[in-house]
Amino acid sequence: MMMLAADHIDGLGAILGPQGLLSQPADMASYESGARYDGGRAAFVARPASTEAVSQVVAYCVSHSIALVPQSGNTGLVGGSTPDDSGMQGVLSLDRLRSTFELDIDNRSLCVDAGFRLSEINARLEPYGLFFPIDLGADPMAGGMVATNTGGTRFLRFGDVRRNTLGLKLVLGDKSGTVLDCGAGLRKDNSGPDWKQLFIGTGGAFGIVTECTFNLERLPKQTATAYLVPRGGEDALLLLSEMEERAGTYLNAFEGMSGQAIRHALAHAPALRNPFPGGDIPAYVILVELSRSWAPRAGEQSLDAVLEEILADIWELPGGPLLDAFIGAPSEMWALRHALSEGAKSAGNVVGLDLSFRRGEVMRFRERMAVLLAAEFPQVEISDFGHIGDGGVHFNLVVPRSPDGSVDVELAARLRTYVTRIAVEEHDGSYSAEHGLGRRNQHFYDHYTPAKLKQMAAQFRQVTSPGAVGAVHL
Amino acid sequence: MMMLAADHIDGLGAILGPQGLLSQPADMASYESGARYDGGRAAFVARPASTEAVSQVVAYCVSHSIALVPQSGNTGLVGGSTPDDSGMQGVLSLDRLRSTFELDIDNRSLCVDAGFRLSEINARLEPYGLFFPIDLGADPMAGGMVATNTGGTRFLRFGDVRRNTLGLKLVLGDKSGTVLDCGAGLRKDNSGPDWKQLFIGTGGAFGIVTECTFNLERLPKQTATAYLVPRGGEDALLLLSEMEERAGTYLNAFEGMSGQAIRHALAHAPALRNPFPGGDIPAYVILVELSRSWAPRAGEQSLDAVLEEILADIWELPGGPLLDAFIGAPSEMWALRHALSEGAKSAGNVVGLDLSFRRGEVMRFRERMAVLLAAEFPQVEISDFGHIGDGGVHFNLVVPRSPDGSVDVELAARLRTYVTRIAVEEHDGSYSAEHGLGRRNQHFYDHYTPAKLKQMAAQFRQVTSPGAVGAVHL
Known part of the structure; x- marks a missing residue:
């Protein structure tokens, strides 16, 4: 079992203070596992309370080749916010980034630190008759919503997080932990490439979101x-x-x-x-x-x-x-x-796929899969639901539990690969509709992404985050 | 006067055929000047009729270090689609890219070649009760709308071109004229960075849009x-x-x-x-x-x-x-x-600024400018109008015509610089709200863009368009 040298813990502790750094297993446990998947083991959990402190932690870690996984609400489903099993990755939690909450009523926008939860944001906005129009079962934090480009059940009307993001403050994964301001809350601005778009939905691989300026909508009455x-x-x-x-x-x-x-x-x-x-x-x-x-x-x-x-x-x-x-x-x-969602889980082991299609294709896909799966995997039950209005489907497959409660990992992997191949190759679909990128779908990214796009990502990472930041490698 | 070697004209002619290449001054004139600004002089006008032909032209030009300015409807206002005065830049016109027009009614989307005009698109969609919800005085082509990220008068309801773009086909400005497919018309897809965003609003500097998949909306009744x-x-x-x-x-x-x-x-x-x-x-x-x-x-x-x-x-x-x-x-x-717009032009020489602000700031800015300009430039009249609902303002300044009809170029430049400085530095505004980037605002890009963002653009250009493509240099 490898361990991070103790003097790094001291070095980070000097930056963060006693409240800001966790390194005892009991303290770190809740940061090591995700909502619906097995987690890993963290070398430490850094909890900076300001963008400046995030920058210092990143600068320290990149300079010392320590890998960092940013985490905010840790409610994701694809392994994007937890460390791997090596014990050598640090978690950079944003849960203490909770100072800025600036409502601009005239602009119908909110500038908010990455560590505020969706429910808190909307509770605070309610007296003004406004809300951040992302509607989810989970309760993520602002930073993670940007990093996954969350969708939800009102996408058809209000769009995704991308559509509702007017500005971002970021810390890049380079040796100086460069702080980057992308957008000042303007609704229209074509004074250069819209760089913030590349940080939306990329799980921190290009940089860490510390502050967001969101579009707000009027609450339904x-x-x-x-x-x-x-x-x-x-x-x-x-x-x-x-x-x-x-x-x-x-x-x-x-x-x-x-x-x-x-x-x-x-x-x-x-x-x-x-x-x-x-x-x-x-x-x-x-x-x-x-x-x-x-x-x-x-x-x-x-x-x-x-x-x-x-x-x-x-x-x-x-x-x-x-x-x-x-x-x-x-x-x-x-x-x-x-x-x-909970219903499916109660019925067996769920292999969940977060797919999307052109709208005309989604029902054709599910009807075809019903036939194919019945032939190929007769023991599996389809228990799907989804956002038909925007072509998304949570294609959940329920595998009966074995008597000893164990999960057939090999079958789950085969199912994922089989269904994803048909969705992507035969129905022009996406294997990642709205849950973002993480360890869970890294191999699909590696497999399906054209070489040129991978080259673009590598080149862009060189100038933004040459350090090992994020659970996913783009 | 410099001229492009005749064998390049022959080389391009071999790719494009007689209809596809213009090199006589009379034929090129309409491609050399823009809608509302003085144009330049073209070495040639290439008019490829397919994405493959665009790719071949770009590959030839990049390999021979010939600069290309892509042009579609040529209705822009900032010098983004016309050549400079050197006579050494070729115009790559998209006006013959007019084959693909694929309506997907279930998906409410349209896949369309870059050379279709907005008015044509909407005339063809009308029988289906659908439209592309960008509303403008001008009549641009699809490619240019993407390259400028056009806004318009219904932005408040339907957003800009960015919000309504579901996919792009691009030709990169590299030695092979790489063809890149970004997006297959999905409404939600987080299977990687959303690269198409960087080609929207960047005037072709990273690559040339040859085909667009647009979101459609229902026509108002x-x-x-x-x-x-x-x-x-x-x-x-x-x-x-x-x-x-x-x-x-x-x-x-x-x-x-x-x-x-x-x-x-x-x-x-x-x-x-x-x-x-x-x-x-x-x-x-x-x-x-x-x-x-x-x-x-x-x-x-x-x-x-x-x-x-x-x-x-x-x-x-x-x-x-x-x-x-x-x-x-x-x-x-x-x-x-x-x-x-025409009214202002009839009253004198118009210095037009395309500004945007947070919504609360736009009226404060214009009231403050009325005072400042009256003191500093008493001969100038403000004749502004704008999209208050999204913070945009066409801040038009009317300078009385001199008796001989000449334009005071120096005064116009001073006015632009003065107003832009106050808008950007004192009111957190943008000097480019919805007209895009071109020669006209290159110096503002150079002046106001942080070094890190310029570095990101240069790095990204290396992997997309190392050749000299586009009128603006990012």
């Missing part, structure tokens, strides 16, 4: 939701197009839930009511949400009434693409949607 | 417009915030027009009716537009009625920020807005 049951896969796409045509920018979300995923969720969370008449769960269900940012006005149709009218119109479409529809309370309808 | 007269500059910001609060995503545009700009437009275009009672033009007027993408539904308030109600509510706000308001026909209201 009226919401209406419904479950739609399409006749088949192509009908789901038609319903998407019809909803966009008729609901326009009211449309917040168009989320698909497979019947299997719903069954698992209901079995796992008995408090959830089965919303389907007679308990018969359809093969596929779509959750649509409409919202308005203004309070109801006198003389204005309620949003529920608007939704009802739209569904009545769609009901009459030739071919009957809509088999059934239910308008219901948003909180109840979303509760089922948010229980899908 | 209901529109309502009004002129608002704010009491003062801060009130304009308050009106913006109130409109966003009450109109939400209906709000398409929030455009500011100075009284001076309106006066010039009315004087220049007598067919325009003075819309203000008694003919008294207010100091500042805001054009707001609301739209919906669906046809009017039975039982639904008309959009005019919604706008009227919103304005009635705003009318009652304490402090009376709204001095006056007029609802009118969209075509008539926009006609005045679109006449402002």
Whole structure:
């Protein structure tokens, strides 16, 4: 077992002070494992409380060839924020970067340190009627949301973190820990290459995000939701197009839930009511949400009434693409949607794939996979759900647990490779829709990225982060 | 006078055929001058008709150290698409790149060659109820819109070209004219750095856009417009915030027009009716537009009625920020807005600055500049208008024409430098909001860009475009 020389611990301790550096196993444990995957072992956990301190830590580590893995909320799913098993990588936690929180109401923007959690940000913004429009099951910190370019369930309306990022402050992984300011919160600025874009979604490989300027949106004040049951896969796409045509920018979300995923969720969370008449769960269900940012006005149709009218119109479409529809309370309808992920896990070992396609391709892919997997891996159950409105699908495969509870690692790897190959090579899809890059998908990056793009990354790293920063190697 | 060796003309002619290469002065003239600035002199104009031919031309030119300036619609304002005066640069026109036009209705996206004009794209999309949501006075081609990251009057609702670009095909400026595919039209893809972002808004300096995949939006089917007269500059910001609060995503545009700009437009275009009672033009007027993408539904308030109600509510706000308001026909209201630019030019020599600020800063900047310019440059008149909703302002300065019609080039340069310095250094603004980078603002790039960012650009150019491609040097 290798260990980092004790004088490095002393050197970093001198920079960070006693509160800022952890090196005892018990203190480091929570920084070593991620939310949904096995972690590794850290040489130390550095917890700088300012951009300047981040810069000093990076400068020290790059100068001494110590590898660093930046970590903020550590809620990621792809191994992007935890150290490997070597015990030689330091974790650079951003969880004490919590000073700057500057709301610019006129600009509808927020400049915030990387260590604030999404829930905190939105709780603080609520009194102003504003929010950061990324909607997730998890509760990440600002820095990690940028590093993974998080999407979420309202992507269709508000876009991803990239679209909502107006500026970044970064510490580059070079020997001086260069601090870089990219963007001053302007909504339009073409005075040079938009460099901040390369730091979004790249897991810290080019530099560490310490401060973000985000676009804010007005909080919804009226919401209406419904479950739609399409006749088949192509009908789901038609319903998407019809909803966009008729609901326009009211449309917040168009989320698909497979019947299997719903069954698992209901079995796992008995408090959830089965919303389907007679308990018969359809093969596929779509959750649509409409919202308005203004309070109801006198003389204005309620949003529920608007939704009802739209569904009545769609009901009459030739071919009957809509088999059934239910308008219901948003909180109840979303509760089922948010229980899908845990539901699958309760049913077995989950091999989760975060895929995306052109929108027309997503239903074709899942229907084809159902046939292929039944033939090739009959023991595996598909329990997928996803963001049909933007072509994303969480393609979860449930493998029955062995009696001794062990996980068949080899089968999981085969499944990942098999499904990813078909998604990427035969359906022009992406193996990383919205969970970002990490150790988990490093080999897919290595395999599928054209040589020229790898060369561009290597060249760009030379001038930004020649040091070993980040869990992923671009 | 230098000239390019005749055997290079022969070499390029062999690649391009007789239709594809222009070298006679009369044929080249229209490619040598831009829309609103003096042009230069071209060594030749290459007009390849396919990405492969672009690649061959670039490979030939880079290998023989011939500089190339890519040009598409040539409607830009900053000298980004025309050659310099040396007569040694070739123009690489994309105007024959007009084959691919692939509409993906399910994905709401369009894959289109760089040589299609915005007006053509939208005319072809209209039967499908879709459009590319960039709204401009000019009629650029797809490639140039990407190279400048064009904004326009509906930015507030639909964003810039960057936000609406899902993929690019590029030819890099290296010795092999490497063809690069960035993005396959996916709406979410985090399988690596989003390289296409660096080719957006950089005027071809890193590579030449030959094909674009754009996001499309549904065409508006209901529109309502009004002129608002704010009491003062801060009130304009308050009106913006109130409109966003009450109109939400209906709000398409929030455009500011100075009284001076309106006066010039009315004087220049007598067919325009003075819309203000008694003919008294207010100091500042805001054009707001609301739209919906669906046809009017039975039982639904008309959009005019919604706008009227919103304005009635705003009318009652304490402090009376709204001095006056007029609802009118969209075509008539926009006609005045679109006449402002020509109006200013009819009044004298225009020194045009394309600035942007955080939204709260834009009105403060223009009020401060009114005082400063009156003291420093009393002969100059401000005739500004702009996209207040996204912090952009076309800060046009009108210098009276000298009796002999000559332009005081030295005064124009002093004005540009003076205003830009205050905008950038004292109001955190950008000297290039939405017109892109070109020869016109090269010196501002050189002056204001931090050394580290210049180093990043140089490094990135080494791996993408080591040859001399583009009018701007990053």
